[in-house]
Amino acid sequence: MNKRLLLHICCGPCSITTLKTLLDLGHEITGLFYNPNIHPLTEYVKRRDGCLEVAEKLGVRVILKDGEYAPQKWFRTVAHREGNRCFYCYSDRLERTVQIARKGNFDLFSTTLLYSKYQKHQEIADLGKDLETPTTRFLYHDFREGWQEGIETSKEWGIYRQQYCGCLYSENERYKKELRK
Numbered sequence: 001m002n003k004r005l006l007l008h009i010c011c012g013p014c015s016i017t018t019l020k021t022l023l024d025l026g027h028e029i030t031g032l033f034y035n036p037n038i039h040p041l042t043e044y045v046k047r048r049d050g051c052l053e054v055a056e057k058l059g060v061r062v063i064l065k066d067g068e069y070a071p072q073k074w075f076r077t078v079a080h081r082e083g084n085r086c087f088y089c090y091s092d093r094l095e096r097t098v099q100i101a102r103k104g105n106f107d108l109f110s111t112t113l114l115y116s117k118y119q120k121h122q123e124i125a126d127l128g129k130d131l132e133t134p135t136t137r138f139l140y141h142d143f144r145e146g147w148q149e150g151i152e153t154s155k156e157w158g159i160y161r162q163q164y165c166g167c168l169y170s171e172n173e174r175y176k177k178e179l180r181k
């Protein structure tokens with residue numbers, strides 16, 4: 001029996017292999033673009049539009065949460081604990097996803113964060129398990145096995161590919177070499 005699944009999507013490239021895998025497994029998928037701390041806003045828009053392009057190609061409906069873009073709230077959350085910021089980033093995304101999944105009577109929820117080789121994979125998997133309920137289960141899959149395919153397809157389709165993880169801190173880390181000593 002097909003299961004209704006809500007998939008949190010972080011960007012276009014990460015959603016290609018993830019969506020294809022889940023569609024092949026026979027799930028009825030709805031995407032959720034919820035990424036409130038992507039910096040700056042213009043970067044958020046590029047990632048959102050990349051997600052929508054992929055979803056359209058694969059025939060998947062996407063719920064957008066543009067109204068919840070709130071970097072100020074994010075900065076308040078991680079102030080003085082920036083070193084542990086990824087945990088707060090993952091948990092915010094997964095908590096919001098399970099909340100929407102429960103309200104929409106989805107059987108399952110998951111996230112494209114499980115595709116990235118750069119994320120703390122086990123931490124995301126553990127958080128998902130912690131947040132599941134008897135009626136809204138977390139679907140774990142190691143989507144990293146399709147890493148190369150996702151890269152190649154995103155290039156072939158001309159989907160926007162980001163150069164840093166997403167928040168202001170990651171952007172600074174990526175480009176700090178540009179600063180003169």
Ligand code: SF4
Pocket residue numbers: 085086087089090165166167168169170
């Ligand atoms: S580095 Fe990436 S995962 Fe970590 S807090 Fe920033 S955007 Fe989130």
